[in-house]
Amino acid sequence: MRQRTLRDLEVSAIGLGCMGMSAFYGSADQDEGVKTIRRALELGVNFLDTAQLYGPLTNEMLVGGAIKGHRDEYVIATKFNYRMDNAVPGDISTLGRQDGSAEHVRSSIHGSLKRLGTDYIDLYYQHRVDPDVPIEETVGAMAELVAEGKVRHIGLSEAGAETIRRANAVHPITAVQTEYSLWTRDPESEVLPTCRELGIGFVPYSPLGRGFLAGRFNSPDELDEGDFRRSGPRFTGENLQANLRLAEKVKEIANEKGVTPAQLAIAWVLAQGEDLVPIPGTKRRTYLEQNVGAVDVELTKDDLARIDAELPEAAGERYDEAGMRSVDR
Numbered sequence: 001m002r003q004r005t006l007r008d009l010e011v012s013a014i015g016l017g018c019m020g021m022s023a024f025y026g027s028a029d030q031d032e033g034v035k036t037i038r039r040a041l042e043l044g045v046n047f048l049d050t051a052q053l054y055g056p057l058t059n060e061m062l063v064g065g066a067i068k069g070h071r072d073e074y075v076i077a078t079k080f081n082y083r084m085d086n087a088v089p090g091d092i093s094t095l096g097r098q099d100g101s102a103e104h105v106r107s108s109i110h111g112s113l114k115r116l117g118t119d120y121i122d123l124y125y126q127h128r129v130d131p132d133v134p135i136e137e138t139v140g141a142m143a144e145l146v147a148e149g150k151v152r153h154i155g156l157s158e159a160g161a162e163t164i165r166r167a168n169a170v171h172p173i174t175a176v177q178t179e180y181s182l183w184t185r186d187p188e189s190e191v192l193p194t195c196r197e198l199g200i201g202f203v204p205y206s207p208l209g210r211g212f213l214a215g216r217f218n219s220p221d222e223l224d225e226g227d228f229r230r231s232g233p234r235f236t237g238e239n240l241q242a243n244l245r246l247a248e249k250v251k252e253i254a255n256e257k258g259v260t261p262a263q264l265a266i267a268w269v270l271a272q273g274e275d276l277v278p279i280p281g282t283k284r285r286t287y288l289e290q291n292v293g294a295v296d297v298e299l300t301k302d303d304l305a306r307i308d309a310e311l312p313e314a315a316g317e318r319y320d321e322a323g324m325r326s327v328d329r
Helices: 030-042 058-067 102-116 135-147 161-170 191-198 237-257 261-270 285-296 301-310 321-325
Strands: 003-006 009-012 047-049 075-080 121-126 151-157 175-179 201-205
Touching (some): 003 201, 058 102, 102 135, 121 135, 151 161, 175 191, 191 201, 237 261, 237 301, 261 285
Parallel strands (some): 047 075, 121 151
Antiparallel strands (some): 003 009
């Protein structure tokens, strides 16, 4: 597996998003999740992405169990945001409030270290920017964790361009994580150029449009009852019909290239620059193995021009109204 560098952190060119192994995408097989994480390392994928929110708490536990005995062979990214003081593993209703305070930054790291079975986090993100706490306070406390050796690199998830600048002035930001894909190109206007200006790596999540661009489902009715995509703006009503046409075009171009739609979608993200490391999520080894094949897909200038001309952005917002208020701030 080729390597890429997020500022000064070297990782595999493709990472593995672990969220779906525990949360939000319906039923999950924990044993298969563990085997997927271990298979990733065999394939050269060492960059794992998790978060306290996923479960909550249970995804970090799963990742911690999967990497046991091989901790130093993986690059582990996790995230904090909501207070977990009274959180019950697996019960999202027990989350506390969002909190970017220095006190919460300092206290939240301990739970992640314990659940992951490690004494350091390679990349520690603020999952969402807290509008009630200056980013300078949050990042200042994260920088203290770096000085203490509990964290090696810090990052931000779904932050706006101005926030990224302010954060980076306090302590070098290694990576910014934001949704980015063939059908979600919002970061191209401000966030990605800002990261490049400041030398910050960029980590696109959901490069497969939450599985939709890979052709893994065509209707929310095909998804489990507990899958949050069933009510997502892009997967219902008129938006769904428009986006089905977009997914069909991805499939058409992929077929002509002799690759899968998933491989085409990930290859397009990889082609946007060496400073991007996509983290397609999956909870199955079969999809992981397919996704990894994207590193060998060559997209010519003509291919990229055709994709830009024939593939519009998705119809509908990425999240519901409340979710959209939490991003790009």
